[in-house]
Amino acid sequence: MNPNLITIDLDAIQHNFGTLRELAGESALICVVKSDGYGHGLLSVAGALSDAGAKWFAVAHLEELVSLRNASFEQRILILPGIMPSEAAMAVENDATVALYRADVAHALSEVAMRLGRLARCHIKIDTGMSRLGVLPHEFHDFLEEVRVLPGLAITGAFSHFAVADVPGQRKTTEQFAAFADVVQAEAERLPELHIANTGGILGQCCCGLPLARAGIGLYGTPPADGWECADMLRPAMRFSSSLLSVKTIPAGATVSYGATHLCANETRVGVVPVGYDDGYPRSQPGGGVMLVRGRRVPVLGRVCMNLTMVDLSEAPDAEPGDEVVVLGRQGDESILVSELARRAGVITYEILCALGKQNPREMCAQI
Ligand SMILES: Cc1ncc(COP(=O)(O)O)c(C=O)c1O
Incomplete structure (x- = not known):
């Protein structure tokens, strides 16, 4: 018999959720459960978080979202990297909130939403300095106008991702937040679901009053890097x-x-x-x-x-x-x-x- 065993402390995950929720202040948590809950088990982690009051999850693949839906989780679920046009039907059928930054994906989602008589929920992804996914800040308004008119699309939010928030007190984090705030400010009423902070952002109090913040590694009991004094508030899971x-x-x-x-x-x-x-x-x-x-x-x-x-x-x-x-x-x-x-x-x-x-x-x- 294999003597090797990973033991997951679901109490610790609930404790960490409570701690991060307090630190995030006004911002509700999007619980990042991608990559099998960072190795802790997608469905068990989601169950513990759901019991603790989680209203949002974030995943890396449509398959993870479908697993959550098949297990009857009704929370909002954001697909962080977005989807391919070919995945639009499955995304809409499973009530995904899709990270949106490609016009072709927006058209595919709109078409499917109209055909199924459902809404395709989206958050626009803005690239404020990660140079990974998202429209650049100067492209945001044109992109929003282009996709907003598509029938069946419910664009309810926008988000960006910090590049160096794992290290406390970085100027780039402040600059990224400023760039994000600058472009979304005028849209805050029509895009109520705004978020940028990850665990580092939450620990560093960089949620900056936005309605949502995305907590990943902190939920599992560790800060994103060394040097966080508040690390003791988290419990390893x-x-x-x-x-x-x-x-x-x-x-x-x-x-x-x-x-x-x-x-x-x-x-x-x-x-x-x-x-x-x-x-x-x-x-x-x-x-x-x-x-x-x-x-x-x-x-x-x-x-x-x-x-x-x-x-x-x-x-x-x-x-x-x-x-x-x-x-x-x-x-x-x-x-x-x-x-x-x-x-x-x-x-x-x-x-x-x-x-x-x-x-x-x-x-x-x-x-x-
Ligand atoms: C887009 C996005 N948001 C949030 C997170 C969660 O970050 P953390 O685990 O540092 O809280 C990740 C993690 O990789 C991510 O890619």
């Missing part, structure tokens, strides 16, 4: 545990793992953990990795393999095969936060959560 597959003592002078990069200066008690890069555990951790055994931090020895990782059990000399190993989360008085794991691997927390959550068996619980 993911724990990843395994168990020791083998324990043995190797002699001084032995090397560990591929490449023989680790040379044991002394006799060493080595534990083998059935977790590797195929399970989403980062292979590259230049300063070394760490796991928890018997409530102690035990360093990773040598290279992480595809399905196995070796740890030095000197700090947990009584450890035995079958003992729990914590890769992410708390064990006893010790814990490994996703921010630590991300820092060790030189990646962002988002990558770690998505990869671990996607590649391991998952169990939901009320508290971890």
Whole structure:
């Protein structure tokens, strides 16, 4: 039996929703549950958020929206990257709110909406500095006039996305907000659903009184990057545990793992953990990795393999095969936060959560 287990704390997700909602002030939260709820499980996360009062979700694909509708979620659901014209029928049938920045998509949505006798809801996406999706600020008014006249389209909002809001106090964030406010101000009455802030924006109080704000990573218990003092207000929602597959003592002078990069200066008690890069555990951790055994931090020895990782059990000399190993989360008085794991691997927390959550068996619980 696979001993690897991701445990998701749905209480923590509800707690984080409440915390972010307070920080967002007047702005209601659009809960970003894309990419399988950042690896935490789309439907379970949406259920917990719905119970906590969420009125909006945001997803990355039409398929995610259809999964939510099939599970009877009635919230408004924004498809953040928009859709292809060929997806218009499915979007309208499933009452999507589509990020809109292409005229051909607007025409396709209008045609379908008229045929089905339904409304095609849209938020116009404005590119204020990400250079990713959206019409440029100077194109906004012409685009709005072009699509607004199309029958069946309900253009109820507009949004943009911050590029550097994960770092507190950046001038570019203020500039992006100003550019957004500048073009939407005159339309605020006809476009009541305006939003720009992500988690960084919410933590940095950059929702700026807009009616909506999009919360992603914060819901899952971590700020978007290091350096946020209010990080303690969030509760980690993911724990990843395994168990020791083998324990043995190797002699001084032995090397560990591929490449023989680790040379044991002394006799060493080595534990083998059935977790590797195929399970989403980062292979590259230049300063070394760490796991928890018997409530102690035990360093990773040598290279992480595809399905196995070796740890030095000197700090947990009584450890035995079958003992729990914590890769992410708390064990006893010790814990490994996703921010630590991300820092060790030189990646962002988002990558770690998505990869671990996607590649391991998952169990939901009320508290971890
Ligand atoms: C358009 C958009 N809005 C909101 C979010 C949520 O951002 P965060 O997870 O930093 O809150 C994302 C995340 O990638 C995004 O792409």
